[in-house]
Amino acid sequence: xxxxxxxxxxxxxxxxxxxxxxxxxxxxxxxxxxxxxxxxxxxxxxxxxxxxxxxxxxxxxxxxxxxxxxxxxxxxxxxxxxxxxxxxxxxxxxxxxxxxxxxxxxxxxxxxxxxxxxxxxxxxxxxxxxxxxxxxxxxxxxxxxxxxxxxxxxxxxxxxxxxxxxxxxxxxxxxxxxxxxxxxxxxxxxxxxxxxxxxxxxxxxxxxxxxxxxxxxxxxxxxxxxxxxxxxxxxxxxxxxxxxxxxxxxxxxxxxxxxxxx
Numbered sequence: 508x509x510x511x512x513x514x515x516x517x518x519x520x521x522x523x524x525x526x527x528x529x530x531x532x533x534x535x536x537x538x539x540x541x542x543x544x545x546x547x548x549x550x551x552x553x554x555x556x557x558x559x560x561x562x563x564x565x566x567x568x569x570x571x572x573x574x575x576x577x578x579x580x581x582x583x584x585x586x587x588x589x590x591x592x593x594x595x596x597x598x599x600x601x602x603x604x605x606x607x608x609x610x611x612x613x614x615x616x617x618x619x620x621x622x623x624x625x626x627x628x629x630x631x632x633x634x635x636x637x638x639x640x641x642x643x644x645x646x647x648x649x650x651x652x653x654x655x656x657x658x659x660x661x662x663x664x665x666x667x668x669x670x671x672x673x674x675x676x677x678x679x680x681x682x683x684x685x686x687x688x689x690x691x692x693x694x695x696x697x698x699x700x701x702x703x704x705x706x707x708x709x710x711x712x713x714x715x716x717x718x719x720x721x722x723x724x725x726x727x728x729x730x731x732x733x734x735x736x737x738x739x740x741x742x743x744x745x746x747x748x749x750x751x752x753x754x755x756x757x758x759x760x761x762x763x764x765x766x767x768x769x
Contacts, residue, residue, distance in 0.1 A: 514547040514569035514752075514759035519607065521576045522554045522599045537574045537621075540735040544748035545570075547755055556602030561610040569762065570617040570726075570755035573604060573624025575733060579696050580626050585635045594638075605631045617726040617754035619747075622694055625719065625729030632702035632721075640697050646713045649692045649731075665736040668692035671709040671717045678720050678728070679708040682746040690717065690732035697731060705729075726754035 518538065520531035531553040541549040549572075552564060565571075578597035582590055584605060590596065604624075608631035611618050620628040626636055641648045647669075667689040673680040680686050688709075698716040701707060708728070709718035721727035728751070734744035 514755040516541045516547040517568040519552045536735045544738040545752040554599040554603045569758040573620040575622025619751045620729035628729040634702035635699040
């Protein structure tokens with residue numbers, strides 16, 4: 508009886524200093540989402556920059572999940588002005604993810620990019636970023652806002668924060684079956700100019716771009732919010748991960764068929 512092959516989903520790591528030692532880290536929410544909502548096996552990719560052979564890495568994977576992070580993409584990657592002093596960066600992650608994204612897109616590999624991930628996707632394909640949305644008078648504060656209700660810290664942090672308008676006829680509108688959904692909001696950076704090949708899928712009430720996709724690709728999608736938080740309990744998050752899962756499982760099946768034929 509044939510066994511079902513789990514798709515291998517690559518998750519690039521962040522480099523973080525913990526007790527003065529460097530660690531390659533991924534938040535548990537993302538690995539759990541791959542296991543529970545995608546039905547895949549998460550494979551952590553260390554942030555080793557030029558030492559990472561993108562082709563060899565992607566040869567062994569069926570999809571890529573790009574995570575959020577406290578760090579920001581360094582502005583020299585998109586021709587932006589220098590960051591304010593004290594801004595957290597992760598140059599090793601930048602040097603790993605940006606070429607990895609370009610190669611994954613070239614191969615038509617499924618990509619789901621979340622929070623920092625959508626910013627990396629946009630920069631990798633030629634777009635630019637706002638570095639400090641909370642300083643822009645025409646934008647509201649997209650960082651988390653804590654209330655005083657009887658909620659846990661995570662419930663406050665990842666609870667619904669504002670609506671987004673979905674592009675009529677777009678991928679997200681089809682997945683949602685509507686043109687507006689509520690999302691959480693925990694970001695300080697965001698898309699300024701979208702990359703030429705990306706289309707806008709969702710916009711916040713203040714005009715900030717909240718989601719993009721790559722037309723014609725098997726599945727290349729970026730969201731500024733955090734669908735990995737309790738993905739099976741949120742109808743749209745579940746639909747989004749289901750679509751990503753279908754693309755990854757299809758890639759896995761095709762890869763298995765090629766290996767069997769060989």
